[in-house]
Amino acid sequence: MARVDVRKTYKLYIGGAFPRSESGHSYEVTDSKGAFMANAALASRKDARDAVVAARKAFGGWAARTAYNRAQILYRIAEVMEDRRPQFVDAVYRCEGGSTARANKVVDEAIDRLVWYAGWADKIGQVTGSANPVAGPFFNLSTPEPTGVVAVLAPQASSLLGLVSVIAPAITTGNVVVVVSSHQRPLPAVTFAEVLATSDVPGGVVNVLTGDAATVGPWLAAHMDVNAIDLTGVAGDAELARNLEIAAADNLKRVRRAPAAETDWSTEPGLEPMTWLLETKTVWHPIGI
Amino acid sequence: MTQTTTTAASDQFADVTASDATLRRFLHGLPGVDQVGAEARAAGLGTRSIKTSAKEFAIDLAIRMVDLTTLEGQDTPGKVRALASKAMRPDPADPTCPQTAAVCVYPDLVATAKEVLGASADSTTGAQVNVAAVATAFPSGRASLAIKLADTRDAVAAGADEIDMVIDRGAFLSGRYLQVFEEIVAVREACERPDGSSAHLKVIFETGELQTYDNVRRASWLAMMAGGHFIKTSTGKVQPAATLPVTLVMLEAVRDFRAATGQMVGVKPAGGIRTTKDAIKYLVMVNEVAGPDWLDPDWFRFGASTLLNDLLMQRTKMLTGRYSGPDYFTLD
Amino acid sequence: MVSTGSTQRVSTGSITGGFDYAPAPESRAIVDIKPSYGLFVNGEFVDGAGASFKTINPATEEVLAEIAEANAADVDAAVRAARRAYARVWSKMPGKERAKYLFRIARILQERARELAVLESIDNGKPIKEARDVDVPVAAAHFFYYAGWADKLEYALPGNAHSGVRSLGVAAQVIPWNFPLLMLAWKIAPALAAGNTVVLKPAETTPLTALLFAEICQQADLPAGVVNIVTGAGDTGQALVGHADVDKVAFTGSTEVGKAIARTVAGTDKRVTLELGGKAANIVFDDAPLDQAIEGIVSGIFFNQGHVCCAGSRLLVQESVADEVLERLKSRMGTLRVGDPLDKNTDIGAINSAEQLARIRELSAIGEQEVAGERWSPPCELPERGFWFPPTIFTGVTQAHRIAREEIFGPVLSVLTFRTPAEAVEKANNTPYGLSAGVWTEKGSRILWMADQLRAGVVWANTFNKFDPTSPFGGYKESGYGREGGRHGLEGYLKGTE
Known part of the structure; x- marks a missing residue:
């Protein structure tokens, strides 16, 4: 008699734990051919609220880590991902379709992107900061600091590479994230959350909500304790994007607008995915004896 | 009176002046001075615009605050007599011109100056032009205490009304604060006359050698606690001499000392103040930092020589409406 | 205060009246305003x-x-x-x-x-x-x-x-x-x-x-x-x-x-x-260079009549020196000259508009009602015409009071106290704004710690209200986004060609 396999329950990732949705809702996730894969937790506004609380709690500690330490942790994420390559390849292949060769390439790129961003942690300040030669006897230094809690609506199509490409720049710069995964392709995000949970990333630094950006997004956009929102995941829905941006104005969140169509994630990102999440702090001090 | 107030202040600080260690703790516990901030404040006060009646007031006040000074190896009785005459009648052409506060000379010329100034009561204010003598191995202060005290007693005996002593900067900079303190106390005692009265003691820091405003503030408290009647910036022999920010720090010190003890101490910037414009900046600073109580020759002096003629020229300009020239003022 | 030492002096005579600065108006002949x-x-x-x-x-x-x-x-x-x-x-x-x-x-x-x-x-x-x-x-x-x-x-x-x-x-x-x-x-x-x-x-x-x-x-x-x-x-x-x-x-x-x-x-x-707006904390520790800190407090809130988005409108002073700082501050405020803006000796000019004056008055009145401490201004005569408000401080203010939370945009300072550096940071950051902050202490490592902790775009340490074209300026949180000044100031006007 064949052994009955043990199926995995896909849950949310909030504050370092894997809870079910507070609402008790889940939704069916199908593969690229429409076959049932699993049930995923359907994140509610209260899950979003809990995730923001968890993120805010984690922010101070994460931002205070040395850049070297954050770099090591991002590199550790890449290591653990590499270790679980087959699982990611399988998830990407089943969710996104295409060939296994493509899925392999996407996973390679996702891991490499983490390594790339790991290296930025202790360099971005040098590239974007400045010593300012003011016209007086003052030491004057501008340095970038993380903006805080970032709500990220992850890309819908690119369920892993796209996801990594929007999370990594935020956390490497010391921000913390509440990310809403691809609605139709949430499983790689959950697997990624499991990697995060075992990669020395402190709980709450990345919080993963599976579900619909159109329902959770407005709560995050209007949340007064969220500092920035990345609208990448609503690319193509101009009306929703505009409404989210309007809601974000309530506390002047930094907004990364949605592109008209989803980005090609395979190209090198440049600095912008990090710089929009940085606040420049300028410190003055007199120079005297 | 002198004794009572001094004793009162000494009592208040008896614990502080008990040892080098306690003195150091106290002086280093004073609020620090941020150089840039202090200089910006001084420069800001320097932008006050003093015009018309305020300028007339300031010029006459500044003249009355001048310690007309000659401290050269080449000084002679003749030179000092001329200087003293000028102090009594700065503008011979104008009897309404006030006298200066004092003439300031080396101890050996005190008697000469005193001869000329003996009956110098100002016709309007009744003020007398005092004789101030530099003492204590001026300007370096590099002599034994016995010699410094003898130097002081000699000047007082010759009739000096005021003694301008120098502190031992070497001792100060090497942290021997108690030595500096005790030396000031000793010189102050040497200023006493047989009749129980006392010459006034100005304590010169030579701020150009103390280098930092923190040191200026500490030296100010040290001198005030030791009973100095005046604190004075410089000998005029070291650059930089008096500056606005140094004087600012000293004015803050006398203000704070009065708040702490009820006792007023005078301030004398000396050296480098040459123009009316400069002098007025100092007076603005006195007015706004220490307060108007200090706007009096009893509490503020200028140690200067060339300043007086510029004040006189500006005074004449204010009165006549035209610019004057150096030929119209005496060079003594 | 009467001097207790003056009687011991050899009098050189005294006819000192007040040193009243005569009017020193800048001429307005140089401007030609068209109808x-x-x-x-x-x-x-x-x-x-x-x-x-x-x-x-x-x-x-x-x-x-x-x-x-x-x-x-x-x-x-x-x-x-x-x-x-x-x-x-x-x-x-x-x-x-x-x-x-x-x-x-x-x-x-x-x-x-x-x-x-x-x-x-x-x-x-x-x-x-x-x-x-x-x-x-x-x-x-x-x-x-x-x-x-x-x-x-x-x-x-x-x-x-x-x-x-x-x-x-x-x-x-x-x-x-x-x-x-x-x-x-x-x-x-x-x-x-x-x-x-x-x-x-x-x-x-x-x-x-x-x-x-x-x-x-x-x-x-x-x-x-x-x-x-x-x-x-x-x-x-x-x-x-x-x-x-x-x-x-x-x-x-x-x-x-x-x-x-x-x-x-x-x-x-x-x-x-x-x-955008701000409600900056100006934080004075007990080891601050006090005279300079007083100047920083004064310029922080009274520069430009307090019409400054980065004004140091909340003074956070360490409890151990609060009384001394307040006493010195009041005495310094007594020398501020309020009046004709064109007089070269004027320190505080007119409030920009009737509307702004009404807002300052309204918030000050609210402050007077809710704050248990004192509302204080130095004696100063204000001109009869025009819009004027005296330099004002409120003591005994807490974070719960409106005058500690809302931007007044006028010469009104709220004075709060703190006991520890952590408390100072907590209070300073406890605002939706994040434009600027001031720190006064002689201890270098504490300055850097404070500068690191403060959520504000500009931190002035042992100075305040300094501006320079090379120095980026702008806020965190609801103080806005983007920076003006310096290389950073160009970022808002350029894009990469890619």
């Missing part, structure tokens, strides 16, 4: 199609001039002129040539400095001393600084040195009334250096120096349409930032209007920078 002003569009002054309004001298309530109120059609004409100038002239001009126009403007600002300072003082109410020593020279310095960037833009965005950068197009700029010329310079200089053209709206209560700046653009032979000035109030500003052909919106002003602008531009491709 009415039109809009500056496409290099010329033109009549507006809309209504007009009056600008007054807030120190006297005297009407200074009649100003055109640009309506939507006027704004459209200005944006079209800017677009034309962008497409035909300015975006094509080599950077080194653009630079020379900016250098020219900087020089003319220096040459006409006194005129600008007097005009600014008259229209705004600020002391001539500040207009003369801060607003005008710093404005000129901004043009001088950004002029030099115009032909070096490929170095302005990190990572784009080889791929190249380009300008955005037409910038819509709306500025406040607190530093009319200086805010104009902060906006126009980087925009032009980066190769954009601009339509700028000065505040309705302070249009005159912007209009004089328009004349300076003519003197500099700046190509027509590169700078356009439209005067008016909120409706004009809305028409400008909402205009479909604007590529960039830059606003300095209230957080409320900033949010409205953020909503207006939602869903568009317009780039936005916002410099």
Whole structure:
């Protein structure tokens, strides 16, 4: 008699734990051919609220880590991902379709992107900061600091590479994230959350909500304790994007607008995915004896 | 009176002046001075615009605050007599011109100056032009205490009304604060006359050698606690001499000392103040930092020589409406 | 206080009266204010199609001039002129040539400095001393600084040195009334250096120096349409930032209007920078250089009548020195000279408008009701006409009080206390704003710790209210986004070509 396999329950990732949705809702996730894969937790506004609380709690500690330490942790994420390559390849292949060769390439790129961003942690300040030669006897230094809690609506199509490409720049710069995964392709995000949970990333630094950006997004956009929102995941829905941006104005969140169509994630990102999440702090001090 | 107030202040600080260690703790516990901030404040006060009646007031006040000074190896009785005459009648052409506060000379010329100034009561204010003598191995202060005290007693005996002593900067900079303190106390005692009265003691820091405003503030408290009647910036022999920010720090010190003890101490910037414009900046600073109580020759002096003629020229300009020239003022 | 030591002195006589500074008014003969002003569009002054309004001298309530109120059609004409100038002239001009126009403007600002300072003082109410020593020279310095960037833009965005950068197009700029010329310079200089053209709206209560700046653009032979000035109030500003052909919106002003602008531009491709309100903490530790700290507190809240977004409006003083600091502060405030802005010895001038004065009075009245401590101002006689408010402090304020939370934008200081560095940080950061902060302590490592912990775009340590063209300025949280000044200030006006 064949052994009955043990199926995995896909849950949310909030504050370092894997809870079910507070609402008790889940939704069916199908593969690229429409076959049932699993049930995923359907994140509610209260899950979003809990995730923001968890993120805010984690922010101070994460931002205070040395850049070297954050770099090591991002590199550790890449290591653990590499270790679980087959699982990611399988998830990407089943969710996104295409060939296994493509899925392999996407996973390679996702891991490499983490390594790339790991290296930025202790360099971005040098590239974007400045010593300012003011016209007086003052030491004057501008340095970038993380903006805080970032709500990220992850890309819908690119369920892993796209996801990594929007999370990594935020956390490497010391921000913390509440990310809403691809609605139709949430499983790689959950697997990624499991990697995060075992990669020395402190709980709450990345919080993963599976579900619909159109329902959770407005709560995050209007949340007064969220500092920035990345609208990448609503690319193509101009009306929703505009409404989210309007809601974000309530506390002047930094907004990364949605592109008209989803980005090609395979190209090198440049600095912008990090710089929009940085606040420049300028410190003055007199120079005297 | 002198004794009572001094004793009162000494009592208040008896614990502080008990040892080098306690003195150091106290002086280093004073609020620090941020150089840039202090200089910006001084420069800001320097932008006050003093015009018309305020300028007339300031010029006459500044003249009355001048310690007309000659401290050269080449000084002679003749030179000092001329200087003293000028102090009594700065503008011979104008009897309404006030006298200066004092003439300031080396101890050996005190008697000469005193001869000329003996009956110098100002016709309007009744003020007398005092004789101030530099003492204590001026300007370096590099002599034994016995010699410094003898130097002081000699000047007082010759009739000096005021003694301008120098502190031992070497001792100060090497942290021997108690030595500096005790030396000031000793010189102050040497200023006493047989009749129980006392010459006034100005304590010169030579701020150009103390280098930092923190040191200026500490030296100010040290001198005030030791009973100095005046604190004075410089000998005029070291650059930089008096500056606005140094004087600012000293004015803050006398203000704070009065708040702490009820006792007023005078301030004398000396050296480098040459123009009316400069002098007025100092007076603005006195007015706004220490307060108007200090706007009096009893509490503020200028140690200067060339300043007086510029004040006189500006005074004449204010009165006549035209610019004057150096030929119209005496060079003594 | 009576001196107790004076009797021991050998009297040299004393006839000292008070040292009363005689009036020292700066002459206003140097400015020539016309009875009415039109809009500056496409290099010329033109009549507006809309209504007009009056600008007054807030120190006297005297009407200074009649100003055109640009309506939507006027704004459209200005944006079209800017677009034309962008497409035909300015975006094509080599950077080194653009630079020379900016250098020219900087020089003319220096040459006409006194005129600008007097005009600014008259229209705004600020002391001539500040207009003369801060607003005008710093404005000129901004043009001088950004002029030099115009032909070096490929170095302005990190990572784009080889791929190249380009300008955005037409910038819509709306500025406040607190530093009319200086805010104009902060906006126009980087925009032009980066190769954009601009339509700028000065505040309705302070249009005159912007209009004089328009004349300076003519003197500099700046190509027509590169700078356009439209005067008016909120409706004009809305028409400008909402205009479909604007590529960039830059606003300095209230957080409320900033949010409205953020909503207006939602869903568009317009780039936005916002410099908004603040409620800065000025934190004084017990080991501070006290005399300098007092100066920093005074300049922090009384500079420019407290009409400063980065004003140090919350004094957080360590409990152990609170009484001493307050005593020294009060005594220092007693020397502040409030009155005629054109008098060279005036420290505090007029409140900019009747509306602003009403707001300051309202919040102060609320403070008086809710705060258990003291409301205190030094004795000072205020002029009968014009808008005046004495320098004021409230003691015993807590974070729960409205005057500790809301931006008053006037010479009103709330005094709070703290016990530990952690408590100071917690209180300082406990605000939706995050523009600036001050720290006073002689301990170096504590300064750096505090600077690290404070969530504010500018941290002044042992100094306050310092500005420089090379130094980025701007806020966290609801104080806005984007930076002005320095290399960072160019980022809002450039994009990579990729």
